[in-house]
Amino acid sequence: MNTADSKTGDRNPFFAAVTDGNAWTARQRALALTAQLSEWSTVGELTSKAAGRHFNNISATHGERLRATFNALTSLVAEVTKPRASPLSLLGEFRDYATDRTQRAILMADCLRERGDTFFAHEAAGCPPVLIYDYEIAVDGRQLPRPCNYMLLKITPPEDIEVLDWKRPYVIIDPRAGHGAGIGGFKADSQVGVALKAGHPVYFTAFWRNPEPRQTLADVARAEASFVRYVQEQHPDAPKPVVIGNCQGGWATLVLGASNPDLTGPLVLNGAPVETWSGDVGSNPMRYNAGLLGGQVQPMFWSDYGDGVFDGAWLVLNFEMLNPGRTWFRKYYDVFEKVDTERGRFLEFEKWWSGFFLLNEPEIVWIVRELFVGNKLARNEARLEHGRVLDVKQIRSPIIVFASHGDNITPVKQAVNWIMDAYADETEIKIRGQRIVYMVHDSIGHLGIFVSSSIARREHQEVASTLKTIEALAPGLYEMIIEDEIQDGADKHFTVSFSERRLSDLPGYGDGRQDEVPFGAVERLSELQGELYDICVRPWVQACVTKASAELGRQLHPLRLQRGLMSSRNPFLAALPGAAQTTAQSRQRVAEDNPFVLAERLVADAIEQSFDIIRDVRDAWYETLFFSIYATPQMRWFGRNFNFERTHKSREELIGLPEVRSALLHLSSGGFVEAVIRMLILLADARGTVRRDRLERSARVLTKDEPFRSLKTDQRAQIIHEQSLIVEYAGPAAIETLPLLLRTPEERRRAAEVVQFVPGALSDMEPRTLAMLQRFHDVLGLPPATMDVLTDPLGTLTEAAQ
Template sequence: MNAQLMPSKFTNPFFAKVTDGNAWTARQRALALTAQLSELSTMSQLTSKAAGRHFMNISATHGGRLRATFDELTALMGTITSTERSLSDRVKDAQAYVIDRTQRAVLTLDTLRQRGDNFFEHEAAGCPPVLIYDYDVVMDGRSLPRPCNYALLKIKPPEGVEVYPWKRPYVIIDPRAGHGAGIGGFKSDSQVGVALKAGHPVYFVSFSRNPEPGQTLADVSRAEATFVRYVQEQHPDASKPVVIGNCQGGWATLLLGAANPDITGPLVLNGAPVETWSGDVGANPMRYNAGLLGGQVQPMFWSDYGDGVFDGASLVLNFEMLNPGRTWFRKYYDLFEKVDTESGRFLEFEKWWSGFFLLNEPEIVWIVRELFVGNKLARNEARLEHGRVLDVKQIRSPIIVFASHGDNITPVKQAINWIIDTYADETEIRIRGQRIVYMVHDKVGHLGIFVSASIAKREHTQVSSVLKTIEALAPGLYEMTIDDVRGEGQDAQFTVSFAERKMSELPGYGDGREDEVPFAAVQHLSELQGELYDVFLRPMVQASVTRASAEIGRMMHPLRVQRALTSSRNPVMMPLEALSKVVSESRKPVEKENPFVLAERLMADAFEQTIDVVRDIRDAWYEVTFYSIYATPFMRWFGRNYNFERTRKTKEELVGLPEVRAALLHVNSGGFVEAVIRMLILLADARGNVRRDRLERSAKVLTKDEPFLSLPVARKAEIIHEQSLVVEYAREAAIEALPEMLRTPEERRKAAEVVQFVPGPLEEMDPRTLSMLQRIRHVLGLEPATADIALDPLEVTAQAAQ
C-alpha cells in the first residue's frame, strides 16, 4: 500500500500511561505525547474537513436551488396577479388542471400496477436477463462439475447487423449486486450494441435468481473461466476475447484475469469498486457503512435470517437510500408528469431495478470481508479459496479502467487507486509487461456508464475501436483522452490520444490518503465482531430460522411489499386497468404554462429539495461520526497491524528483478523485428504521449505487415515487453546496438523508413521524436530524414513482390 496511507508511528495511549517511569526516558515520553497529539490533530482535521466540505456543498447547492426557486415563484406570482386573464379564465385553468391531474393519477397508478404485475411475472420466470436482444444459452453453469447459477449467452445480432467469427469476441459480465443481468445490453446504444455494430461476436454472462446449494465465488470464477475458454474455442481465428466487467462485474473480471492470466484478451472495468477504502472527504458516504453498520456481521446475520441465503433486495435498498429524493419521490413525479409518453421506459427500467437476486452466505460474506471491508484485492491478499491467493499483478492482458466524477456509487478513486496499491510504481507496471489505460468522464452517473447512449456513442465506441492500438502500446500506465474535432451529437468525430502517466499523476493522488487509515480499524473490528457472532450468536439465530420463515422474511422486505401493494394482487388496484383505458380515450392534457401546473412543479421541487437537504445533513453526520470514532488515537492503534508501509524500490533496485536481467542479456540480440519494435518504443518514449492515428499506423505495421503478421500474438507481446525493458534500463546501449541487429544496408534503410512512417509527416513530429529519429538514422549510418514517408514501406514491398 502507498506509504501515504500510513500514519507516522502508532502509539497505544493506554500503554503510555501505565508504563513504569524508569522504562521511559523523558525523550521517549515527549515523542509519545507528540505522536498522540499528532493523531488527535489528524482526527480533528478529518472531522472538520468533512464537516466543512459538507457545509460548503450544502450552501452552494441548495443556496443556488433556493434562488432559482425564488425566481420561479416570483415569475409565477406575476402570472397569477396579471390582469390579462379574467376570473373565468382562472376557473377554466383550475378545471383543466383538476381533470388532467386526475387522469394522470389514474394512469400513473396503473403504470405502478403494471410494474407490480411485471415484478411477480419476472420472479415466476426466474428473473431472466432484461436484454433487448435475442440470445441462445450456449453453456449452463448448473451442469459444470462445481455447479453455479451462471450461464453463457450468445447474443443474436438484430436484423441488418452482421457479425464475423474471425473478429475478436466480446464477453460482458454484468454486476450481481442485488439486481439481475442485462444492464450492459439494455439499449441498442450500449456495450452490446456497439460491439455488434462493429461486427464482433458478443457473449453475455448471465445468472439466475437463486444460487445453487453450496455455491461459492470460487465456483463462479471457475464457471466464468470455462465460459471464456469456450468462447475462445468457438473463434479459433480471432484474438483472445475482450472481457468487460460492469460495476461489481469489474472486480469479478479482475478475479478472472488474476486466476487465469492465459485466457483473456483486454479487460475493461466500468465503474468497478476495486479500492473500496478510497473516496473523497465530504462525499461518497457509502464507504462508511462497514464502520457504522457492523461490517461483516450484517451479511452473516441476514444470511442466517434467510436460511443461508442473502436477499439482494437489501443491497438495492442501500442504493436507493443514497439518493432518496430521486428514488423515492422524483422518479415517481417524473412518471406522473410524463405518463403519456414515458410509462413504457419506466416499466422497462423497473423490470431490471425490481429484479431482486439472492446470494449464498459464503458469497456475500466473501465480498464484504475480502473487498468492501478488507480491501484485500488491491493489496494482492484476497484468497478466492484456501491456497489460492489472487495476485492482480499476474494479469498480462491490457486493463482499461473507466470511471466518472459523476458516479456516487463507485467514486473515481475507488475505480483507480487500486493501481497505486497493486504496483510499486509505474516502473513495475512496465517491468511486468502490463498496459493499464484509464479514462475519466466528467459527469456521467453510475448507471450511465453502462446504458447511456451518449457514453456508448463516445467512450465505448472508441474503446472498441482502439483495442489493437492499446495492445501495440509499450507496457506502462496511460491516460486515454477523447477530444471532439468536428460535428455534433452522434455524428461527432473524435480524436483519441494516449498520454503516459506516473502514479503521482493519477486523479486524486495529490489529496493524500490519510482519510483511509481509519478503515484499518474497521477491518480489525469487523473481523473480531464476525468471530464473536460466529461463536456466540450464530447457533441461536440459525436454530430459530426455518426455510418457511426465511421465505416469509423475504416476502416482507419493504421493496417487495411496495410492489405487491401496487399490483393486481391488491383488490384496490384491480379496477385501474379498465379505468385507465377509459381515461386514455378521453385524455385532456393541460397546457404546460397553466399556473396551477407551475405551482405544483414548484412544490415538487421544494419537496425534493427538502429531502435532499435532509440527505446531505445525514451524510455529513454520517461522515463526521465515522471519523470521530475511527480516527481517534486508540482506533488508529487498534488497526495498526491492518495497515502496512510498503517499501518502494528504486529503479536501480528493480534492475535485479529476473525479468529485467533476462532482457538486458539480449541488448545486442535480435533481428529486423526486434530492432523495429525497439526503435518504435524509443520514438514513443521520446514523445511521452501518442495520438491515435500514430498508434493506428503502429498497430498496422505490427499486426498486418510481414514479418510481424506471422508472429504469434504471445510471442509479439514478449518481444514488446523485452524491448521496453531494454529501452528503460539500457537506453544508450539499446541505441548503439541497432547496427548489430540490422546487418545489411537494405535492412537498415527499410527499418528506418518503417519507424519514420509511424509518427507521420516530419513537420507534425514532436521535436523530441524528430531528434530521436535523426539519431537512430545517424547510428545506422543513414543520412538525416528530409522527406516524409507517406506509404507503409512493408506494404509497398509486399505488393511489389506480388
C-alpha cells in the same frame, strides 16, 4: 531497539507513556504525548475537512436551488396576478388542473399496478436477463462440474447487422449486485449494440435468480473461465476475447484475469469498485457503511435470516438510500408528469431495477470481507479459496479502466487507486509487461457508463475501435484522452491519444490517502465482530429460522411489499385497469402554463430539495461520526497491522530483478524485428503521448506486415516487453547497439523507413521525435531524414510475397 521500546514492545504508545512512568524519562513521555497530540490533530483535520466540504456543498447547492425556487415563485405570482378576461377564469384553470391531475393519478396508479404485475411475472420466470436482443444459452453453468447459477448467452445480431467470426469476440460480465442481468445490453447504444455494430461476436454472462446449493465465488470464477474457453473454441481464428466487466462485474473480471492470466484478451473495467477504501472526503458516504453498520456481521445475519441465502433487495435498498429524493420521490413525480409518454420507459427500467437476486452466504460474506471491508483484492491478498491467493499483477492482458466524476456509486478513486496498491510504481508495471490504460469522464453517472448515453456511447465506440491498437503499446501506465473535434461545421469526430503516466499522475494521488488509514481498524473490528457473532449469536438465529420464515421475510421486504401492494394481487385495485382505460379514452390535458401546474412543480421541487437537505446533513453526520470514531489514535493503533503501504524499490534493486537482467543480456541480440520494435519504443518515449492514428500504423506494421505477421501473439508481446526493459534500463546503449541488430545497409534503410512511417509526416513530428529519428539515422550511418514516408514500406513487400 532502545530500553523504552523494548519495554513497550507492540503496546499502544499512548498507554505506555501514561502507565510506564518509571521506565520512561520525562523527555520520552513528552515526546510520546506530543506524538499523540499530533495524531489527535489528524482527527480534527479529517472531521473539519469533512464537515467543511459538506457545509460548502450544502450552501452552494441548496443556495442556488433556493434562488431558482424564489425566481419561479416570483414568476408564479406574476402569472396568478395578471389581468384575466373573467374573474372566474382562475376557477376554470383550477377545474382544468383538477381534472388533468385526477386523470394522471389514475393512470399513474395503473402504471404502478402494471409494475407490480410485471415484478411477479418476472420473478416467476426466474428473472431472465432484460436484454433487448435475442439470445441463446451457449453454456449453462448449472451443468458444469462445479455448478453455479451463471450462464453464457450468445447474442443474436439484428437482421441489418453482420457479425464476422474472425473478429475479436466480446464477453460482457454484468454485475450481480442485487439486480438482475442485462443492463449492459439494455439499450441499442449500450455495450452490446456498439460491439455488434462493429461486427464483433458478442456473448453475455448472465445468471438465474437463485444460486445453486453450496455455490461459492470460486465456482463462479471457474464458470466464467469455462465461458471464455468456450468462446475461444467457437472463434479459433479470432484474437483472444475482450472481457468487459460492469460495476461489480469489473472486480469479477479482475478475479478472472488474475486466476487465468493466459486466458483472456484485454480487460475493460467500467465503474468497478476495486479500491473500496478510497473516496473523497466530503462525499462518497457509502464507503463508511462497514465501520458504522457492523462490517461482515450484517451479511452474516441477513443470510441466516434468509436460511443461508442473502436477499439482494437489501443491496438495492442501499443504492436507493444514496439519493432518496430521486429514488423515492422525483422518479415517480417525473412519470406522473409525463404519464402519457413515459410509462413504457419507466416500466422497462423498473423491470430490471425490481429484479432482486439472491446470493449464498459464502458469496456475500466473501464480497464484504475480502473487498468492501478488507480491500484485499487491490492489495493482492484476497483468497478465492483456501490456498488460492489472487494477485492482479499476474494478469498479462491489457487493462482498460473507465471511471467518472459523476459516478456516486463507484467514485473515481475506487476505480483507479487499486493500481497504486497493486504495483509499487509504474516501473513495476513495465517490468511485468503490463499495459494499464485509464480514462476519467467529468460527469457521466454510474448507470450511464454502460447504458444508453450519448457520452457513454462515444467512450465505448472509441474503446472498441482502439482495443486492437492498445496491445501495440509498450508496457506501462497510460491515460486515454478523447477530444472532440468539429469539421465542416457539422461532422464531429474524435481524436484519441495515449499519454504515459506515473502513479503520481493518477486522480487519487495528489489528495493523499490519510483518510484511508482508519479503515484498518474497521477491518480488524469487522473480523472480531464476525468471530463473536459466529460463536455466540449465529446458533440462536439459525435455530429460529425455517425455510418458510425465510421466504416470508423476503416477501415482506419493503421493496417487494410496495410492489405487491400496488399490483393486481391487491383486491382493492380490481377496478383500476378499467378506470385507467376509460380515463385514457377521455383524456383532457391541462395547459403547461396553468398556474396550478406551476405551483405544483414548485411544491415538488421543495419536497425533493427537503429530501436532499436531509440526505446531505445525514452524509455530513455520517462521515464526521466515522472519523470521530476510527481516526482516533487508539483506533489507528488498533488497526495498525491492517494498513497497507508499498515500499518503492530503488533503480539498482529493479535492475537486479530477473526479468530486467534477462532482458539486458539480450541488449546486442536479435535482428530486424527486435530493432524496429526497440526504435518504435524509443520514439514513443521521446513523444510522451501516442496518438491513435500513429498507434494504428504501429499496430498495422506489427500485425499485418512480414516478418512481424508470422509472429504469434505471445511472441510479439514478449519481444515488446523485453525491448521496453532494454530501453528503460540500458539508456544510451539501447540506441548505440542498434547497428549490431541491423547488420546490412538494406536492413538499416528499411528499418529507418518503417520507423519513420509510424509518426507520419516530418512536419507533424514534435522536435523530440524528430531528434530521436535523426539520432537513429546517425547511429545507423544513414543520411538525415528529409523526405516523408507516408506509405507502409513493408506493406508492398508483404503483398508482393503473397
